[in-house]
Amino acid sequence: MLHDLSIGELADRLAARELSSVELTRHFLERIERLNPALNAVITVTAEGALAAAAQADARLAAGERGPLLGIPLIHKDIFCTDGVRTSCGSRMLDNFVAPYDATVVAKLKSAGVVMLGKANMDEFAMGSSNETSFYGPVRNPWDTTKVPGGSSGGSAAASAARLAAFTTGTDTGGSIRQPAALTGITGVKPTYGRVSRYGMIAFASSLDQAGVLARSAADAAAVLKVMAGFDPRDSTSVDAPVPDYPALLDAPLKGLKIGLLREFFDGLEPRNAKLIHDALGVFTALGAETLEVSLPHLPMSVPTYYVVAPAECSSNLSRFDGVRYGYRCDHPKDLTDLYERSRGEGFGAEVKRRIMTGTYVLSAGYFDAYYLKAQRVRRLITDEFRAAFEKVDLLAGPTTPTPAFPIGAKIDDPVTMYLNDIYTIGANLAGLPGVSAPCGLVDGLPVGLQLIGPHFAEAKLLGAAHQYQLATDWHTLRPRGYE
Amino acid sequence: MSLTRQDVEKIAHLARLSITDREMPVYVSSLSSIVEVVNELSRVDTANVEPMAHPLVGQHLRLRPDLVTDSDQHEKFQRNAPQVQAGLYLVPRVIE
Numbered sequence: 001m002l003h004d005l006s007i008g009e010l011a012d013r014l015a016a017r018e019l020s021s022v023e024l025t026r027h028f029l030e031r032i033e034r035l036n037p038a039l040n041a042v043i044t045v046t047a048e049g050a051l052a053a054a055a056q057a058d059a060r061l062a063a064g065e066r067g068p069l070l071g072i073p074l075i076h077k078d079i080f081c082t083d084g085v086r087t088s089c090g091s092r093m094l095d096n097f098v099a100p101y102d103a104t105v106v107a108k109l110k111s112a113g114v115v116m117l118g119k120a121n122m123d124e125f126a127m128g129s130s131n132e133t134s135f136y137g138p139v140r141n142p143w144d145t146t147k148v149p150g151g152s153s154g155g156s157a158a159a160s161a162a163r164l165a166a167f168t169t170g171t172d173t174g175g176s177i178r179q180p181a182a183l184t185g186i187t188g189v190k191p192t193y194g195r196v197s198r199y200g201m202i203a204f205a206s207s208l209d210q211a212g213v214l215a216r217s218a219a220d221a222a223a224v225l226k227v228m229a230g231f232d233p234r235d236s237t238s239v240d241a242p243v244p245d246y247p248a249l250l251d252a253p254l255k256g257l258k259i260g261l262l263r264e265f266f267d268g269l270e271p272r273n274a275k276l277i278h279d280a281l282g283v284f285t286a287l288g289a290e291t292l293e294v295s296l297p298h299l300p301m302s303v304p305t306y307y308v309v310a311p312a313e314c315s316s317n318l319s320r321f322d323g324v325r326y327g328y329r330c331d332h333p334k335d336l337t338d339l340y341e342r343s344r345g346e347g348f349g350a351e352v353k354r355r356i357m358t359g360t361y362v363l364s365a366g367y368f369d370a371y372y373l374k375a376q377r378v379r380r381l382i383t384d385e386f387r388a389a390f391e392k393v394d395l396l397a398g399p400t401t402p403t404p405a406f407p408i409g410a411k412i413d414d415p416v417t418m419y420l421n422d423i424y425t426i427g428a429n430l431a432g433l434p435g436v437s438a439p440c441g442l443v444d445g446l447p448v449g450l451q452l453i454g455p456h457f458a459e460a461k462l463l464g465a466a467h468q469y470q471l472a473t474d475w476h477t478l479r480p481r482g483y484e
Numbered sequence: 485m486s487l488t489r490q491d492v493e494k495i496a497h498l499a500r501l502s503i504t505d506r507e508m509p510v511y512v513s514s515l516s517s518i519v520e521v522v523n524e525l526s527r528v529d530t531a532n533v534e535p536m537a538h539p540l541v542g543q544h545l546r547l548r549p550d551l552v553t554d555s556d557q558h559e560k561f562q563r564n565a566p567q568v569q570a571g572l573y574l575v576p577r578v579i580e
Contacts, residue, residue, distance in 0.1 A: 096564075097564055098563070098564060100557065100560045100561050100563070100564070192540075193539045193540060194539075194540055194543065207537060207538055207539060208539075233546075233548065236545055236546065237538070237540070237543065237545075239540065239543070298528065301524065301525065301528055303521065304521050304522045304523075304524045304525050305525065307518060307521060307522055308522050308525070315499060319500075322500075323566060324565070324566070324573050324575055325561075325564070325565055325573060326561075326564035326565060326566075327564070327566075328566075329566035329567070333576050334576070335576050335577075335578075336575055336576050336578055337500070338502075338576075339575060339576055340500040341497075341500050341501060341502040342502045344499075344500055344501050344502070345501050345502030345503060345504075346502070348501070350507070350510070353501055353503070353507075353511075354511065354514060354515065354518075356499050356501060357492070357495045357496060357499055357501065357511065357515060358515060358518050359499075360495050360498050360499040361487075361491075361495050361515070361519070362522070364495070364498060370526070371522060371525070373535050374525050374526070374528075374530060375522070375525055376535030376536050376537060377528075377530035377533040377534070377535050377536070378525055378528050378530060378533075379535075379536045380533050380534060380535070380536035381528065381530065381533060383536060383539065415514050415517070415518065416514075416517045416518060416521055419521070430539070431539055432539025432540055433539075456540065
């Protein structure tokens with residue numbers, strides 16, 4: 001079926017004119033219409049725009065133009081501004097916000113000829129690990145609709161896993177691409193901080209946020225990342241470095257590659273998950289890689305560090321939502337303070353308010369040194385330990401999450417338990433490192449993810465390792481029942 | 485350490501967030517448990533460790549020439565505003 005083909009296969013068929021982009025777009029739009037109601041993964045469908053963009057891609061193809069993504073349909077996480085299309089960030093605050101411009105990621109993909117089918121549901125302002133904090137309701141996991149798909153890019157993950165698009169975009173501040181990719185059995189890549197532009201990507205925690213891809217294979221993710229990445233003068237922390245040809249580098253042999261097993265990532269891991277991770281590492285060893293155990297003693301401090309740094313940055317970033325220039329405004333404000341407080345109180349959901357207040361608290365007079373500066377110091381310790389580890393190994397490996405997908409409603413009332421879902425993913429964000437999650441098996445019929453973390457700008461090596469693993473295994477080809 | 489209702493009321497006001505009476509007990513207890521988690525940081529010895537604000541070493545904020553590079557699109561941008569008049573954002577009267 002068309003929706004099972006890789007991006008490379010689709011591009012070949014489009015190039016050979018055996019398939020038109022309009023045909024392909026109609027195929028995915030039909031799937032969205034039929035399958036999305038049970039998932040709630042897509043919150044805005046842009047059928048008309050998609051068909052127009054597909055017709056345009058077909059015209060470019062007819063004129064002889066070729067491109068790895070020309071005419072390929074995607075769904076964007078609703079955190080990326082899309083000119084003329086509602087960009088809600090999963091929040092009541094932006095329920096009525098029509099972005100007046102395209103995010104750089106959107107613009108780059110658009111000019112490569114990608115067709116946007118719609119916008120994906122997400123945790124409100126990307127704050128959540130289960131996609132239950134969305135104003136538009138929870139997303140359901142296609143592997144079991146009583147389970148969460150992970151978050152915050154839960155809609156993107158579920159849409160990719162259910163084959164509602166060829167691929168989806170996401171963002172990762174503390175694991176928001178890798179964790180949902182793991183829980184839905186797909187491949188997610190979170191690039192190095194600064195690799196992909198943050199311009200037009202609604203800010204959560206600016207020193208951690210990074211855009212990436214959720215796809216069905218490392219090879220697909222590589223094709224997309226090559227187009228998304230690159231310097232953008234409009235993002236002050238964008239890195240001015242050439243973008244490697246990721247797809248061309250996928251075939252680098254694993255012989256001699258040193259993979260470090262993160263000892264701290266196996267503490268408290270469920271035994272069946274641990275076994276799958278060890279099995280996956282066995283595959284790497286069979287392919288010629290060498291594995292050794294590595295310890296990062298301060299890594300367990302990632303969660304407390306993150307839950308100071310991220311809320312602090314969020315409280316600052318979200319101060320822009322004031323009910324004046326855009327977004328929700330309360331009815332009948334009695335004065336300006338009432339307008340601010342009620343617009344924000346009513347426009348933001350419970351988790352967002354909790355994070356804003358946590359951030360306000362750790363930044364407030366008398367607590368700034370004890371919490372914020374302290375967390376920044378521990379952040380350096382963790383980063384230094386990663387750097388030291390990469391002097392001994394090429395990549396680090398471990399699980400992406402402590403457990404497979406959990407039931408909807410199981411953790412939403414206990415924020416601290418929810419935060420622990422990101423225990424294995426946060427470290428890479430604190431240190432700005434790239435990471436990949438790739439499916440490596442099932443526990444009770446639910447997908448488990450293997451996480452690989454690399455040094456800064458090692459995306460090619462990470463995607464290459466994941467690709468070699470996917471050539472040797474078929475976990476990434478498993479499909480949730482009912483979405484074949 | 486746990487936070488009191490008064491603490492949370494003060495934080496909410498600093499953050500310009502109205503919190504209803506019904507929501508308040510939930511925030512008092514959940515913010516207290518979060519503070520408990522982040523208090524673990526005090527166990528880490530960070531003597532002589534510089535705070536880290538940014539993940540990439542050697543990255544400096546760039547300066548660009550101070551030139552107008554965009555056109556005036558205020559009408560487009562103000563289409564998202566709750567209340568606008570003559571190109572101005574309207575808010576409740578501030579000065580009596």
